[in-house]
Amino acid sequence: MTTVGDIPKRRATRADVARYAGVSPAVVSYTVNAGPKPVADATRARVLEAIRVLGYRPNAAARTLKIGSTKMLGLIVPDSSNPFFAQYGHAIEDAAAAQGYALLVVNTGGAPESLAPSIRTMASRQVDGMLIAFQPSMDALAEISSAGIPTVLLNQTTAVSGLPAVGSDLYAGARSGVQHLIGHGHRSIAFVGDSDPLDERQRGWRDALTAAGLAPGPIAASDFTREGGYLAGRELLSENRRASAVFVSSDMQASGVLRAFHEAGLSLPDDFAVVSLDGSPESEYSWPALTTASQSVVDMAAEAVRHVITPTEQTRFTLYPTSLVVRQSCGCAWPEAESGAR
């Protein structure tokens, strides 16, 4: 019986197996690789027994040299503990594992200049493909090109020249969220998110209001963090022109906005309705439960992995739809809302 006390001080080598089985190292290789030369059954059994007893594993590095593939993919994200990326990363790991690939994960911390070193790390480990959740700079694009590794960009809103990419239709997602708030009778709807007027979510928010003949409500610029959402929520409360509802660009920010509103003693969603975007698992457990334009994370992960494992000549940008998950933060009552918890 093998006990944990038996842990060998070093890994068994092919030579160890050969010695134990009383054969040449070449015969061990023939047995492990089923060729190129034949091995007699009795010899083969001796070698397999030696492999079992010594816990020998054929060397992955040697195999890599032979077949030119590490069967590893690399995932580069700003912050793997962000619930959205945690969910996305898990889906990518599932999709990769289903094809026999292992996943290396690197966090950049979010600084644009930290992307290039992360790409070099992945390249030096010779991953078979990279998945990068970043808007790459020119420097990073050059680094990707020089790495010569099939790469798919995640979280993109438009095609990036020369590289395949996947992303959610954030514009339509924001628009559908705001339309839902308008349907609840709100006439002044604020926005929390990126301050850039060209941001897809801000555009979707504005266009939904304009199409309904409404003026854009106040904008509270915010980092994509809970803390950023909290500060934006406080800012909305201090605005002179108060809104009665807000579209928030991510679930994480929305959890901060909700906290700011609760602290101010508001009754939610009556005093302030909230709709967000992402559909992370925790959005169902905020109070009130978030109505949110949910991203198709599992589908995007599967497509990105498929594309990076089997690159095609033509690059492609695939935009995935969001779907509005209606809960209570928008003002829908229990019976109307589809809640996963019941």
Next chain:
Amino acid sequence: MTTVGDIPKRRATRADVARYAGVSPAVVSYTVNAGPKPVADATRARVLEAIRVLGYRPNAAARTLKIGSTKMLGLIVPDSSNPFFAQYGHAIEDAAAAQGYALLVVNTGGAPESLAPSIRTMASRQVDGMLIAFQPSMDALAEISSAGIPTVLLNQTTAVSGLPAVGSDLYAGARSGVQHLIGHGHRSIAFVGDSDPLDERQRGWRDALTAAGLAPGPIAASDFTREGGYLAGRELLSENRRASAVFVSSDMQASGVLRAFHEAGLSLPDDFAVVSLDGSPESEYSWPALTTASQSVVDMAAEAVRHVITPTEQTRFTLYPTSLVVRQSCGCAWPEAESGAR
């Protein structure tokens, strides 16, 4: 200028570099490895230029064969998208990267029988060390032993024979949380978590009550999920012998408990006080913000990585203290509570 259109169809080899620079492949090796033979400065410059132009990367697999190390660590967790493991995994990635190690992440889905295949996956990729967040079965222990790879177990409550391990003092954490609730004047305090009376958290809860001369309140057994917490919260409300406070075994479960209480129209924390355990980032943004016995995730990650990279002869179990982060769910008012958000 390099453009993305230039992506080569195959990776540049040492032979390509040699041809471009007009030197022998051996000279390329001497340049890359700074030896063993000297290279003239002018030749060296030509080789480096060729490496730059062709985007050549010294072959990690070949280097691995030479130095016998992949500089990779493997992390095996039940679910990397669980906020606690997402936070823990990020801290481990940081600690590994600081030492030049990359991190392979494998999710098992939580089924005990899926651990052994995950260990074989890590072994076949020849990671230099494994970090496993599981209570290993005898089968899994045998697999770890046979892999012959330095391994540290995470999330352990006691020493596991023959393997180094780290874990939080959950007993003391639960005890301190319950003592805090007792300090608020509660006399009937419920428990949500593992139904096993020997569970560290349940023991800490019971011993704190007993030490204060109080009878244990109701126990609502629960999975370690938000949904499990939600169901347990509903169960507590239907109990005849109602408690006025509850200790919940994890932040995730607590978010479900809070939801159940809110849905029932309770005013929190006045109608029902809650203290949990973990200290995940989202615990600060629940409503009310959770008072929670926080685990020393960054310290545990650093210790586990250090131990797996530099294994010592003697195995060791290191227990880390938790620290109670006081917010509002326990009944503390704003000025008393230390809130990170302000």
